Amino acid sequence: MRHIVSVLVDNEFGVLSRVAGLFSGRGFNIESLCVAETIDPKVSRMTIVTTGDDQIIEQITKHLNKLINVIKVSDLTAEDHIERELAMIKVNVGEKDRAEILSIIDIFRAKVVDVSPKTYTIEMTGDGEKVNAIIELLKPFGIKEIARTGKIALARSQKTK
Amino acid sequence: MKLTGAQIFVECLLKEGIDTIFGYPGGAVLPIYDALYNAPLRHILVRHEQGAVHMADGYARATGRPGVVLVTSGPGATNTVTGIATAYMDSIPVVVFTGQVPTALIGNDAFQEADIVGITRPCTKHNYLVKDVKDIAKVIKEAFHIALTGRPGPVLVDLPKDILNAQTEFKYPEKVDLRSYQPTYEGHPGQVKRALDTILASKRPVIYAGGGVLLSGASNELKSFAEKLGIPVTLTLMGLGSFPGTHPLFLGMLGMHGTYTANMSVTNTDCLIAIGSRFDDRVTGKVDEFAPYAKIIHIDIDPTSISKNVRVDVPIVGDVKFVLKEILKGLTESKRKKDTLSEWHEQVKKWKDTHKLSYKQNDKIKPQYVIEKIYELTKGDAIITTEVGQNQMWAAQFYLYDSPRQFLTSGGLGTMGYGFPAAIGAQVAFPHKTVIDIAGDGSIQMNIQELATAVQYKLPVKVAILNNRFLGMVRQWQEFFYEKRYSYTCMDAAPDFVKLAEAYGAVGLRAEKPEEVVPVIKEALKVNKPVLMDFRVDREEDVYPMVPAGQPLNKMLLV
Ligand SMILES: Cc1ncc(C[n+]2csc(CCOP(=O)(O)OP(=O)(O)O)c2C)c(N)n1
Numbered sequence: 142m143r144h145i146v147s148v149l150v151d152n153e154f155g156v157l158s159r160v161a162g163l164f165s166g167r168g169f170n171i172e173s174l175c176v177a178e179t180i181d182p183k184v185s186r187m188t189i190v191t192t193g194d195d196q197i198i199e200q201i202t203k204h205l206n207k208l209i210n211v212i213k214v215s216d217l218t219a220e221d222h223i224e225r226e227l228a229m230i231k232v233n234v235g236e237k238d239r240a241e242i243l244s245i246i247d248i249f250r251a252k253v254v255d256v257s258p259k260t261y262t263i264e265m266t267g268d269g270e271k272v273n274a275i276i277e278l279l280k281p282f283g284i285k286e287i288a289r290t291g292k293i294a295l296a297r298s299q300k301t302k
Numbered sequence: 303m304k305l306t307g308a309q310i311f312v313e314c315l316l317k318e319g320i321d322t323i324f325g326y327p328g329g330a331v332l333p334i335y336d337a338l339y340n341a342p343l344r345h346i347l348v349r350h351e352q353g354a355v356h357m358a359d360g361y362a363r364a365t366g367r368p369g370v371v372l373v374t375s376g377p378g379a380t381n382t383v384t385g386i387a388t389a390y391m392d393s394i395p396v397v398v399f400t401g402q403v404p405t406a407l408i409g410n411d412a413f414q415e416a417d418i419v420g421i422t423r424p425c426t427k428h429n430y431l432v433k434d435v436k437d438i439a440k441v442i443k444e445a446f447h448i449a450l451t452g453r454p455g456p457v458l459v460d461l462p463k464d465i466l467n468a469q470t471e472f473k474y475p476e477k478v479d480l481r482s483y484q485p486t487y488e489g490h491p492g493q494v495k496r497a498l499d500t501i502l503a504s505k506r507p508v509i510y511a512g513g514g515v516l517l518s519g520a521s522n523e524l525k526s527f528a529e530k531l532g533i534p535v536t537l538t539l540m541g542l543g544s545f546p547g548t549h550p551l552f553l554g555m556l557g558m559h560g561t562y563t564a565n566m567s568v569t570n571t572d573c574l575i576a577i578g579s580r581f582d583d584r585v586t587g588k589v590d591e592f593a594p595y596a597k598i599i600h601i602d603i604d605p606t607s608i609s610k611n612v613r614v615d616v617p618i619v620g621d622v623k624f625v626l627k628e629i630l631k632g633l634t635e636s637k638r639k640k641d642t643l644s645e646w647h648e649q650v651k652k653w654k655d656t657h658k659l660s661y662k663q664n665d666k667i668k669p670q671y672v673i674e675k676i677y678e679l680t681k682g683d684a685i686i687t688t689e690v691g692q693n694q695m696w697a698a699q700f701y702l703y704d705s706p707r708q709f710l711t712s713g714g715l716g717t718m719g720y721g722f723p724a725a726i727g728a729q730v731a732f733p734h735k736t737v738i739d740i741a742g743d744g745s746i747q748m749n750i751q752e753l754a755t756a757v758q759y760k761l762p763v764k765v766a767i768l769n770n771r772f773l774g775m776v777r778q779w780q781e782f783f784y785e786k787r788y789s790y791t792c793m794d795a796a797p798d799f800v801k802l803a804e805a806y807g808a809v810g811l812r813a814e815k816p817e818e819v820v821p822v823i824k825e826a827l828k829v830n831k832p833v834l835m836d837f838r839v840d841r842e843e844d845v846y847p848m849v850p851a852g853q854p855l856n857k858m859l860l861v
Binding site for chain 1: 419420423424427428431448480481482483604605606609610
């Protein structure tokens with residue numbers, strides 16, 4: 142099963158390679174991995190999407206915890222959480238396709254962030270499925286390039302007072 | 303007062319109470335070597351950096367104190383890798399300091415540059431590249447802390463030359479502040495209670511203890527626990543010595559070359575109490591059929607060891623000593639009638655009586671006989687190290703270890719060439735003890751150069767070479783599983799070990815007939831010098847029992 146593991150780490154050089162090395166060395170999968178600084182500049186958050194049965198996920202979280210530079214590990218899959226992905230899609234626009242593409246963009250609440258005579262570059266944010274869906278719909282027009290982030294995710298705050 | 307990085311390095315070691323370093327100099331660490339010139343630290347100059355790490359490792363295993371290594375950048379650093387990986391697999395606290403090219407040159411393929419932090423990332427508990435002289439003291443403090451606490455392990459600190467020459471105020475931090483590193487020592491009380499209930503309800507319990515007991519210093523607690531309830535104890539290779547080898551409750555080692563009694567007991571137990579052991583594949587045999595009738599309790603300080611390859615019913619994450627103390631507290635003898643286990647004890651005794659470890663004596667020297675005699679003549683009191691292969695297994699089977707830290711062997715990595723330098727390290731720590739490396743003729747040649755180190759520092763280590771002129775253990779596998787096709791395992795061109803010893807300024811002795819064995823051992827124990835003993839043993843002797851890889855433990859090949 143697919144899991145989103147959120148990891149707070151020391152914001153130091155070499156930490157990413159410790160985490161990546163742990164996954165490759167022990168034969169764990171990484172589907173995607175995103176890293177950026179948190180509000181505390183000494184700490185970064187890594188969001189790792191991985192797959193495995195419960196026993197493997199347990200080993201992954203335990204091993205992550207064992208790394209000296211790892212501060213906190215949470216498996217968000219088990220919790221109520223929000224996840225997002227960002228994609229930039231450069232698509233061909235022929236004269237007659239313009240309206241149709243714009244309407245797709247509209248439906249998905251995506252944005253055009255760059256325009257050239259023959260292409261649009263579209264910014265799309267959403268969960269992975271939405272991003273996949275817009276890509277499918279744009280494919281027939283000819284996608285020239287795609288850049289996709291992995292997933293980022295946060296646990297939802299408690300709604301009660 | 304301002305000190306250079308190199309001077310700070312020396313001050314930090316002194317603050318840590320270090321008195322011995324195993325090292326080898328070179329360009330990048332010259333500033334440190336200069337600072338060592340007048341320092342009150344003993345430096346053992348080795349002949350190969352791998353030897354330095356094994357010595358530090360042997361020193362650490364024998365004493366429980368950290369072993370310290372100092373080497374130069376590039377080749378000096380890469381030569382330490384096997385030693386570091388060996389220490390890592392067996393959770394040994396070794397701190398390795400490597401020189402590095404100046405920070406401005408890092409990444410430039412500078413002369414003698416190697417990315418040793420990158421190379422050793424997967425085989426250290428943690429490692430550091432120091433980039434500012436102001437960080438040296440803090441990093442060294444952390445390095446020792448990390449190496450020694452939790453599940454111990456090697457830590458490497460890479461020190462660029464310009465950092466060693468730069469100056470700063472020296473202040474050694476009082477304590478370590480690592481918010482992301484907080485090992486769990488206390489077992490969960492609820493789990494401890496569950497473990498107790500499971501143990502008390504069992505009819506055929508077995509304790510399966512490993513190196514964690516030694517690392518945690520919990521031998522006394524283990525003994526009280528086993529004795530209070532009358533639970534038989536088997537040990538892993540790494541655990542030997544943590545429970546007395548001569549104790550009536552001792553079953554011997556378990557696993558691939560374990561005793562019949564230990565393997566049968568584990569196969570038939572209804573409650574397996576794993577203490578500081580990690581269900582290595584050499585221990586479990588076929589995992590699915592390991593301890594099939596047992597509820598399994600597992601006490602270990604490392605959460606990743608638990609439920610890694612065997613399902614566990616009662617996991618307890620915590621320090622073995624601490625948890626055993628809690629269990630002992632919860633035990634009042636009245637809770638269990640003395641004779642509850644009598645049937646089990648009888649069964650175990652039957653296995654023991656009918657299947658003692660044995661070998662067939664003929665007119666040749668049997669390697670097992672050599673070890674039996676070493677055991678007798680040292681009264682079971684020597685520190686024994688081993689190489690890897692048949693020698694290692696026989697040393698585990700035929701010498702009985704009554705004390706912790708008495709048996710030093712490379713269990714996890716299985717590093718040939720470990721035993722001799724490890725023996726030197728142990729001898730450095732205990733100059734007056736008898737230290738013997740039980741070796742094969744193959745393994746001893748992997749770090750034989752350290753004989754010069756032993757001679758230079760007047761360290762009277764003994765090496766008993768069980769010389770079969772084969773890579774014996776590999777030959778045994780070829781005999782059993784490859785129709786005796788001895789492909790490249792015959793080492794017919796061995797050196798004359800007696801002359802070799804003499805060339806180094808050590809003593810060489812040889813035994814070719816069984817009756818020469820005892821006189822050679824006696825002579826070796828008498829001389830206060832390093833000795834190589836060349837025992838010409840029966841060439842195709844095999845280690846028994848043997849559980850073929852992938853088979854369940856009760857499928858043993860017997861003598
Ligand atoms: C560095 C290293 N290389 C290879 C091996 C594989 N290996 C395991 S046992 C063995 C044979 C050891 O021969 P020897 O030292 O003569 O000991 P014996 O088995 O004959 O007692 C070998 C080659 C190893 N364990 N370590």
